[in-house]
Amino acid sequence: MRRITIDPITRLEGHGKINIFLDEMGAVRNVYFQIPELRGFEKFVEGRPAEEVPQIVSRICGV
Amino acid sequence: MATADFEPRIIGFLCNWCSYAGADLAGVTRLQYPPSVRIIRVMCSSRVDPQFVFKALAEGADGVLVAGCHPGDCHYADGNYKTMRRFQLMKKVLAQLGVEDERVRLEWISAAEGNVFARVIQEFTEKLRQLGPFKPGRKLAAGEEG
């Protein structure tokens, strides 16, 4: 089984990697897409004042 | 989790005119109290920047004492009022950072109150013995996970 890894994926916002598994004929057997990032905004906004949340969550994506 | 042989380490910021003199009086009159406090003399309790308190905790102190003149008696007139306000806000922040309320204390101790100083250290040490050592979020070594 041949494996092609694309790491990192590029020209978009965010982290990702792709693993492609090929059989003996070179046909795609399976593809796995993984997101190796997590920051946890949905947890750490708990306890912050409501009027501050827009400013905080705007940092989820700066694009 | 306190162990019987845990010796708490207290950093004490004492103002020159009142509380440091009070601590000195405790010594001169040979009052007994646990050897847990390491004293740093400042000219006024209002010199104590919250950074000092946080740094003490971050670098091995189990408790921090800030001591000044009684309100109205500050050698610099109103320094200790600033200390009081700073301390109140600092306590709110420390609470949010999960630092137990009993680990950081503000006391008014006059130059004549050697006995008060000795009692405060005695009580504070006991309390810290019950609370156990303070574990700062130490800087993790290369490659270590939290």
Place this chain on the structure above:
Amino acid sequence: MSKLKIASYWAAACGGCDVAILDIHEKIIDVANIADIVFWPVATDFKEKDVEGYPDGYIDVTLFHGAIRNSENEHYARLLRRKSKILVAFGSCATMGGVPGLANFKNRDGILARVYLESPSTQNKEQVLPQTRVEVPEGELELPYFYEEVKTLADVVDVDYFMPGCPPAPHQIWAVLQVLASGNLPPKGAVVGASDKALCDECQRVKTEKKVKKFYRPHEIIPDPQKCLLEQGIVCMGPVTRGGCSAQCTGANMPCRGCYGPLDGVVDQGAKYISALASIVDANTSEEAEQIIGQIVDPAGTFYRFGLPGSLLRRARNV
């Protein structure tokens, strides 16, 4: 003269720092004339394997943004440190932890549980959590390890320069790129792209005397656009924050939240602000002080909005 080789990488980041670099607009052409980009995931297709293949020190300058949240972030920090002559901690996340650093008010288990198990829009009957290694029929897959706490770039590698801001202002980015290209480098460890005076020096608002009898949350008051926000009872971190950002926030009627970090000589920006703010509380008795100070909501989350991992205590404990 050979072109400079520059790289830009994001760890636990949002992409805002990359957009800020592009916000130098047409000057990007000047940059392209003097430099080649050799790694920049948002804009170019270089892979990790390419960077591994570069000789050590091949990259002249790497702008590293994003906080260190997991083992992959740390891996890239070390890799890029090896391959770069100059490594710049770029933006608030890399210099002091940034907004992702607010996760240090929570713990790892709580975050994973909320994200993958508890949040209302998640359906995860099998209660699956991310694993660092998993066997699939075709082979093995890996994911990074999510650390117990967020760290700054300098916590894991040796950093040459620190450039604060969320994001760093484009005019400052251009200024720093010019300095780096010139070869007249500041001393190692310097903060670049920022002023060494507090924001108040740049802010256009009129400042008189600071005595606050009541604090207001920003939505409770319509602020006078000319007067200092802090004097009007709005918590503003200007006095303890580095300037250099052109005071965009206070100029837009929003209080400063400290993204440019502390000034020289200050180790813990949040702790310094405790001192600054308490000093202007106009109270003569302990009770009055307590009542006024009680009006400040979420002090730790506000004073450490961008800098919790870089602070003295680094994280909340017993959470």
